[in-house]
Amino acid sequence: MRFDIAPLSASASSLLLLLLSQVSQAYILPQHGGVPAPDLVARAAPAANSTLITCLKPLGSKVLQRSTSDFEKNRYAFDLRYTYKPEIIVMASSAADIQTAVKCAKAANVPVAPRSGGHSFEGYSIGGQDGSLLLDLAGLNSVVVNEKMTPVRAKVGSGIRLGPLYLALFNQGGWTLNAGTCPSVGVGGHTLGGGFGLLSRKYGLLIDRLVEAELVNADGNLITVSATQNSDLFYALRGAGGGSFGVVTSFTFLPIKPAAKATSFTYDWDISKAAKVLRAYVNFQSTASRDVGVEMNVGADGLMMYGIYQGTKAEQGKALDSFLKEAGTPSSKDIREGRHIDGQLRFAYIYNDPKDIKALGLTGSYKPGDSRYTKGKSLVYPSALKDSTIALLAKWGSKTPAGGTASYIIVDLWGAAVQETSVDATSFVHRNAHTVFEFVSEWDENPDVKPGKPDCTACLKWMNDMYAEFLTDFKANYGPVRAYQNYIDKEIPNWEDAYYGSAFTRLKSIKSSVDPGNVFRFPQSIPLK
The missing domain is CATH 3.30.465.10 (Uridine Diphospho-n-acetylenolpyruvylglucosamine Reductase; domain 3)
Incomplete structure (x- = not known):
């Protein structure tokens, strides 16, 4: 998905393809070779x-x-x-x-x-x-901030996309949420799968700001779900709710008032510097201020670290000083002080008016600024990366499959506030995540591309060969495979455990109770007992 404003450096052009990294998996939400799927x-x-x-x-x-x-x-x-x-x-x-x-x-x-x-x-x-x-659900797109409540609450229709949501929250008092960057991702699946974004180290996942949901259940009844009403469903929705238990019609969140000044930034290095930069980045996880929200893109045209700091440009420089000393001088950098919403717009890749925050509304001539043909996978790392894993990042990030428009690995720094919610409090089990990788291969970035084109064979081979090596390394060094359900993958081994771990048995029990006829079902929905 796309990430900065033209003109772009080589690294930035790769970063343009990043935004599925915070992607929701729609509401809920096998290689095919060179022939139609x-x-x-x-x-x-x-x-x-x-x-x-x-x-x-x-x-x-x-x-x-x-x-x-x-x-x-x-x-x-x-x-x-x-x-x-x-x-x-x-x-x-x-x-x-x-x-x-x-x-x-x-x-x-x-x-x-x-x-x-x-x-x-x-x-x-x-x-x-x-x-x-x-x-x-696109017609369910209302956003109402109630500043008379303590704490303040925002009721959000389940069909709204993140760009319009950020704009509406800003216009109703300067609020925001700790969600992802891609403006066309829907709040529904993004929330129900966890919801990581550039404010998550400070405020936790999006599900950690969710206090209530309205849901149509398998009998067609509209019910309220919260810590005190239908509490088992509230547990299930927060991490495994995408399409398995009912249809959420609205979410009620505790919105966030961002810092008066926020500083967005990008730093670039040549791919030959990958080992040193990535080791510094991994080490930074344990010492970084919670005001630092950051990701790293590893691709053939280099490494780019990007993010938003909750504070002034001078404060941002101090907050990143230890990392930059260890990583070494970047080949380029771009640091901008402004409002938090300016950073959100910057990393949303909206081209119809890249200086006007109203562009977040996705109106007028807006078209998605990213490839419409994609394959993604993920891994959740519970501890600091081993040298073998960093070597794999450098090895595979430097490869470019023929026929692709972008192939890259995103490394998110987690920890901090994400870890403060108990692993048993929600169905999201990846509370101990140190870093989370998203592996992406994309082809055909024409915004007017038609559906049903043959897959990029080389792109999928790059993905499969790479992921096989990462899986071998993961099993040898980090324990049972864990992956992020918002980057859903049909081919991941033992997906039930990889996505839901210790929560899976309880989730099956809740499913059997609230949807015994399996009305809400798809290939990786929570099954009945």
Whole structure:
């Protein structure tokens, strides 16, 4: 995904491709070689589900049936690798619409696929399979800050994207949230999978600011979920809630008032400096101020460390001094003092008006500033990186697969406030994370690219060969494999344990209790007991 404002250095052009790093996996949310993916192969279209269509009639024009232009226009999510064909699409604009849709889907035995931002790495925001009821939540996009409450609360519709959310919070009193950077990611899946961003070392994950949610359950009832109401569901939603337990219609967060001055920054090094820079970066995790929110991109055109510091430019320099002394002089740097929202805009890669914060609203001529063809994977490291792991970062980050527009590894520094919530308090088990890697390969960055193109064979080979080496190294040095569920991957071994660890048994029990008919299901949904 994209990250800075033109003109860009070579490293910055790679950083432009980063923003799936905070990506939500849509609402909920196998290599195919050089031929179309299996879901693209011609097949006989099943007859429309007449029971479902009849049941949905009260929703009128919000129901989009197959073989219509509106259906095709709204069928696809962000990643155009996936062309799964929903049974029907419902363009919801209220909780009542969602209740009707869920009741009808349950009666017709059709799985429900909620879509907020649609950024699932595996196409789960359009079902991950043919024949789902695609429930588009873009119409649930309200943001209301209540400053009369103590503490202040922000009620947010589950279909809003992060860019418009940041803009609305800013306009209602200068507030923000500790969420990710990509402006087109939906708040739904991003929250329900944990929600890491550049404020997380100071304020924790986004789920740690969540105090309440409204949810349509498997019976189509609208219920409130919090620490005191439906507390088991509240546990499950915070880390494993993406598409398995119900459809969230709104979130209530404790918003954050950022520092009056915030300093955004980028530092670049040649890839030949990787070992030294990455060792300094890893060492920095234990001593860095919580006011430092930072990530490192490792790619063939170099290393870029970027982030936002909650304070002035002078204070930022002091906060990063120890790291820079150990890492060595960067080849270039770009440090800008302003407001926190200016940093959010800078790292959102919005090109229609890169100096106007209103661009975060994603209106007008906005198009996603990143590739629409992507494969991603992840690993969660519980301790400081070994030399063998740093060597792998340098080795694979320097390789460029033919046919790709960008292949890179993002290394996030976690720790600090993320660790302050007990591992048993939520279903997000990666509280001990020291660093989290996101592995990404992308191809075709044309914003007008069409869906269903053949995969980039070399890109997927780069990903598979690289990830195999990292897995071997991980198992030898760090214990059971752990990965971040917001970077969902169908091919990861033992995904149940990798994503949910010790929480998985309880999650299955909650699933069996609240959705015994498995209404909310997709290839990696929480199963029944």
